[in-house]
Amino acid sequence: MAIHRHDNHVSANAFMEWIDRRLPVTKVWNEHLAEYWAAKNLNFWYFFGSLSLLVLVIQILTGIFLTMHYKPDAALAFASVEYIMRDVPWGWLVRYLHSTGASAFFVVVYLHMFRGVIYGSHREPRELVWLIGCVIFVALMAEAFMGYLLPWGNMSYWGAQVIISLFEVIPFVGPELTEWIRGDFVISDSTLNRFFAFHVILLPLILIVLVFLHLVALHQVGSNNPDGIDIFENVDENGKPLDGVGFHPYYVVKDLVGVCGFLIVYLGVVFFAPDLGGILLEKDNFAPANSLQTPPDIVPLWYFTPYYSILRASTESLLFVFAIGSGLGGIAAMVFTKYDIKIKIAIALVAAAFVFIFLNSSGKAWGVILMGSALVCFFLLPWLDRSPVLSIRYRSMPFKIALAIFLVAFFVLGYLGMNSPTPMRTLVAQICTVIYFAFFALMPWFTSIGETKPVPDRVTYDEH
Amino acid sequence: MTDNHESEEHASDTSIENKKRRRFLTGITAGFGAIGGGFAVTPFVLSMSPSERAKNAGAPVEYDYSRIQEGQMIKVEWRGKPVVLLKRSADMIAGLEKIESNLADPDSLVSLQPSYAQNQARADSNKPNLLVMLGVCTHLGCSPVEKLALGPDPEMGEDSQGGFFCPCHGSKFDLSGRVYKNVPATSNMEIPPYKYEGDLIKIGEDEGRLA
Ligand code: HEM
Numbered sequence: 001m002a003i004h005r006h007d008n009h010v011s012a013n014a015f016m017e018w019i020d021r022r023l024p025v026t027k028v029w030n031e032h033l034a035e036y037w038a039a040k041n042l043n044f045w046y047f048f049g050s051l052s053l054l055v056l057v058i059q060i061l062t063g064i065f066l067t068m069h070y071k072p073d074a075a076l077a078f079a080s081v082e083y084i085m086r087d088v089p090w091g092w093l094v095r096y097l098h099s100t101g102a103s104a105f106f107v108v109v110y111l112h113m114f115r116g117v118i119y120g121s122h123r124e125p126r127e128l129v130w131l132i133g134c135v136i137f138v139a140l141m142a143e144a145f146m147g148y149l150l151p152w153g154n155m156s157y158w159g160a161q162v163i164i165s166l167f168e169v170i171p172f173v174g175p176e177l178t179e180w181i182r183g184d185f186v187i188s189d190s191t192l193n194r195f196f197a198f199h200v201i202l203l204p205l206i207l208i209v210l211v212f213l214h215l216v217a218l219h220q221v222g223s224n225n226p227d228g229i230d231i232f233e234n235v236d237e238n239g240k241p242l243d244g245v246g247f248h249p250y251y252v253v254k255d256l257v258g259v260c261g262f263l264i265v266y267l268g269v270v271f272f273a274p275d276l277g278g279i280l281l282e283k284d285n286f287a288p289a290n291s292l293q294t295p296p297d298i299v300p301l302w303y304f305t306p307y308y309s310i311l312r313a314s315t316e317s318l319l320f321v322f323a324i325g326s327g328l329g330g331i332a333a334m335v336f337t338k339y340d341i342k343i344k345i346a347i348a349l350v351a352a353a354f355v356f357i358f359l360n361s362s363g364k365a366w367g368v369i370l371m372g373s374a375l376v377c378f379f380l381l382p383w384l385d386r387s388p389v390l391s392i393r394y395r396s397m398p399f400k401i402a403l404a405i406f407l408v409a410f411f412v413l414g415y416l417g418m419n420s421p422t423p424m425r426t427l428v429a430q431i432c433t434v435i436y437f438a439f440f441a442l443m444p445w446f447t448s449i450g451e452t453k454p455v456p457d458r459v460t461y462d463e464h
Numbered sequence: 465m466t467d468n469h470e471s472e473e474h475a476s477d478t479s480i481e482n483k484k485r486r487r488f489l490t491g492i493t494a495g496f497g498a499i500g501g502g503f504a505v506t507p508f509v510l511s512m513s514p515s516e517r518a519k520n521a522g523a524p525v526e527y528d529y530s531r532i533q534e535g536q537m538i539k540v541e542w543r544g545k546p547v548v549l550l551k552r553s554a555d556m557i558a559g560l561e562k563i564e565s566n567l568a569d570p571d572s573l574v575s576l577q578p579s580y581a582q583n584q585a586r587a588d589s590n591k592p593n594l595l596v597m598l599g600v601c602t603h604l605g606c607s608p609v610e611k612l613a614l615g616p617d618p619e620m621g622e623d624s625q626g627g628f629f630c631p632c633h634g635s636k637f638d639l640s641g642r643v644y645k646n647v648p649a650t651s652n653m654e655i656p657p658y659k660y661e662g663d664l665i666k667i668g669e670d671e672g673r674l675a
């Protein structure tokens with residue numbers, strides 16, 4: 001894939017010429033908007049990138065106004081949020097825009113990532129776009145987690161308690177590290193203060209830089225499309241792809257339609273159901289933090305629940321299944337592959353080591369490791385996916401089935417994470433955890449089998 | 465002018481010897497720069513550790529335990545953490561034996577407690593009925609909910625003899641704070657140092673006693 005760029009950008013008038021000699025406005029405008037060629041068949045899945053940008057802006061703006069009234073102090077924080085809700089003119093709106101915006105952010109980012117998976121946008125040459133996206137995802141989780149402590153409700157307090165304690169399982173330095181993160185021996189005023197600093201300054205800056213890099217990387221290689229084909233293979237004499245249209249005005253206008261649709265849903269929630277039955281704002285968080293009493297049905301916000309379920313599912317019986325899995329994997333590699341005998345022995349030894357480790361370690365540390373690995377899996381996706389075609393339109397059946405099963409498991413994990421654990425639910429969560437990891441572990445295999453459909457030369461597009 | 469001229473000459477001097485020297489000097493400068501950077505970062509990193517005020521907030525607390533009825537549990541705060549005070553009935557104590565085969569560490573070998581509480585009741589042998597325990601789940605630090613009724617419980621299971629259930633990730637403990645098998649937590653809840661002074665129990669101080 002090669003994007004043809006030229007240097008003969010024509011300034012619109014004398015004023016722009018004066019500017020362009022000092023600041024490359026016309027060049028940037030052309031390269032990133034007017035002459036940023038995007039395939040003409042981009043569908044609604046391509047809304048979610050620009051919508052993520054929109055939500056980022058909404059969060060930053062509403063955040064600035066919240067900061068004008070919020071007090072980052074354990075003695076005052078809870079009351080200051082009540083004050084915003086009751087006494088600050090329009091404060092309730094600013095807060096609901098921000099709290100609903102956080103959930104909206106995850107909705108659009110999850111859909112944006114899913115688009116990447118179904119159209120193969122994570123594959124060559126967009127690996128870095130994807131990887132930077134994954135870092136954004138992790139940074140976004142950190143941003144949401146720290147923001148959740150700020151209202152200093154009881155759910156905020158205990159949520160932070162659990163997540164910070166995750167670091168305790170790190171060998172040797174764990175306990176000291178958690179003290180350093182909290183700035184105290186328990187979650188306290190110091191913790192609240194530093195989370196405030198991270199939430200309003202550090203992480204927004206990091207996110208903005210990352211989003212910038214994300215787009216620079218995307219514009220270096222060009223956008224993918226629902227057919228997963230390279231539009232730069234069919235270009236006219238000027239190097240413009242035959243199937244491409246300029247991002248501006250075509251996609252600017254189209255994205256505005258997406259913005260309207262998004263705003264209808266988002267503002268609908270803000271005005272009519274700002275806590276969405278306890279999903280967006282949890283009822284236990286309407287009580288102030290109490291260091292003696294964990295809320296009886298403590299759960300994180302919905303966007304963390306799949307990972308939270310994985311954490312909860314990590315008990316000895318799950319490790320036993322993992323031990324069997326690595327054992328079988330080792331045997332399969334010995335019997336069904338054609339590697340050199342030395343490599344086979346090495347694989348067998350590694351598998352045996354894993355069996356031993358799984359059988360002899362505690363569920364606690366593994367919960368944390370598995371939860372982390374669940375995120376790491378996304379980073380590996382560009383290399384786990386071996387399918388000869390990019391888009392799901394032309395992919396083989398095994399991939400589609402595996403993806404469907406994974407989605408079901410992901411939703412079930414998310415659902416279970418919103419509810420209290422019972423032995424039955426824990427068992428289901430364990431099965432789904434196995435499916436989750438099997439999806440990634442087996443991906444090199446199921447993406448390379450089955451028959452793919454022939455990929456057309458030009459994008460599929462209905463005139464209308 | 466002459467200076468400039470000279471430096472230009474140097475710049476174009478590409479003998480291997482000179483290149484090596486330049487690389488060495490650049491390397492060593494960068495190395496020292498990195499060390500300096502490390503020193504510069506240190507105060508910022510350390511500024512995030514617990515402050516002197518936080519370190520001094522650890523005084524022991526006292527409680528008049530004669531006010532606790534049999535079968536009753538109360539929580540007091542010590543160092544910002546919940547401490548459970550539970551006066552167990554004879555039935556509760558008898559139940560400890562019955563579920564022992566379901567426990568991960570029944571003898572508290574890998575768990576934290578003063579030596580005088582390393583027994584089935586996990587309590588000072590002079591007052592074995594009174595459980596003094598950090599109500600902090602050894603998984604990720606939530607405060608488990610007490611289940612003081614003996615007998616079946618939706619969360620504790622069919623053969624429950626009472627105990628503590630952690631709402632966060634479902635860890636289960638018996639009425640001595642001993643952890644069940646096959647739950648996320650893997651050790652018993654911690655027993656803090658404590659001692660009796662008349663009717664008072666003093667939590668956070670035992671003067672290093674062993675029994
Ligand atoms: C703050 C969050 C994010 C923002 C503002 C953002 C923004 C954008 C924008 C504006 C585009 C171009 C429009 C489009 O293709 O939809 C894009 C493309 C892309 N993004 Fe993101 N993104 C974010 C997070 C993520 C995450 C978490 C991932 C994946 C882990 C990701 C992966 C991708 C990929 C693979 C593309 C190329 C899609 C294609 O060409 O088919 N992004 N992003």
Ligand code: FES
Nearest residue numbers: 601603604630633
């Ligand atoms: S904190 Fe108690 S089970 Fe996780």
